[in-house]
Amino acid sequence: MDLTKLTQEEFDRFRTFIYAETGIRLADGKITLLSNRIRRRLRQLEIASFEEYYTLLTQKKLPRELEHFIDAVTTNETHFFRTGGHFEWFSDSFLPTIRTQAAEKKRPKSLRIWSAACSSGEELYTLAICLDEVRHQFAGWNISLIGTDISETMIAAARKGVFLNRSLDQISDERRARYFSQLPDKTGWSIRPRLINTCEFRRHNLLTSMPGERFDCIFIRNVLIYFDRESKQTAVKNLIDALAPGGALVVGPADGIYDLLGELNKKTIFLYEKPQ
Incomplete structure (x- = not known):
């Protein structure tokens, strides 16, 4: 499976979807970061393209995948007694x-x-x-x-x-x-x-x-x-x-x-x- 980077059009579609679901707005410079994180999901699911994944995800044809997608694209870093x-x-x-x-x-x-x-x-x-x-x-x-x-x-x-x-x-x-x-x-x-x-x-x-x-x-x-x-x-x-x-x-x-x-x-x- 040869997956490179999201096209600008694909990136725009994904970040619009992310914003609608989470309220998080991804900046233009995050295209490589988002590509890498989505690529992991494609490999795990054996999906051939970003476009196919987007279609299946947004049409809710992948059970529970929205949760995994959100997990993959959100940042989670903390520790005890922070600040x-x-x-x-x-x-x-x-x-x-x-x-x-x-x-x-x-x-x-x-x-x-x-x-x-x-x-x-x-x-x-x-x-x-x-x-x-x-x-x-x-x-x-x-x-x-x-x-x-x-x-x-x-x-x-x-x-x-x-x-x-x-x-x-x-x-x-x-x-x-x-x-x-x-x-x-x-x-x-x-x-x-x-x-x-x-x-x-x-x-x-x-x-x-x-x-x-x-x-x-x-x-x-x-x-x-x-x-x-x-x-x-x-x-x-x-x-x-x-x-x-x-x-x-x-x-x-x-x-x-x-x-x-x-x-x-x-x-x-x-x-x-x-x-x-």
Whole structure:
């Protein structure tokens, strides 16, 4: 099978389809990257051309292939305690404030956290670790930790809870010993089952509204950088709608959405709060 590179016409068709499905707008310079990633799918499926694959994909003649396609063309790279200051705020400010409000009968003893675009789960598990370290202070609370991603492969990986060594580069030896077990071949670590059991992972597209009760805290970091202006507006509206009054939104430094958060109160460069 001799597959070279997408033609400009093929590239334009594929990136239009990717945008419609994910909100991600691929720049002109990504033609080689996209060609390489789609070529892997063609070889696995023994499909002879990019054109044939596009037709089968868009006409939904390949069962579950849309999920594999999205997995192939989206970027998934993260690690535990990425941008540590965000988690220091979560542990040192957010959690004590929530606990005090409950003690003063200003809120119920319930807490809902959403890691949006969670990739393979490192962010949500980091939040679970932060909560576990003060779990005695939240005895009797109803706590929900939810991670979502558009990639079924990433959701499956998150549920499994096994990570390469590099994902734990910023984990202290003490936390590593408490919350992880090293794999027999020493290529990675598995997170403790009791922590896995505190987290729920599900597939979700940020361009659609999030069902269910609203959240007290939402992390959305380093993913909207791949969205164009229109998609960012849609995603941000859905995030704000999912945020409870008084809830906190934690954003990444490169996401470029600061001017879309006008209805929230800016607390810091990364932290926004929804009015009560």
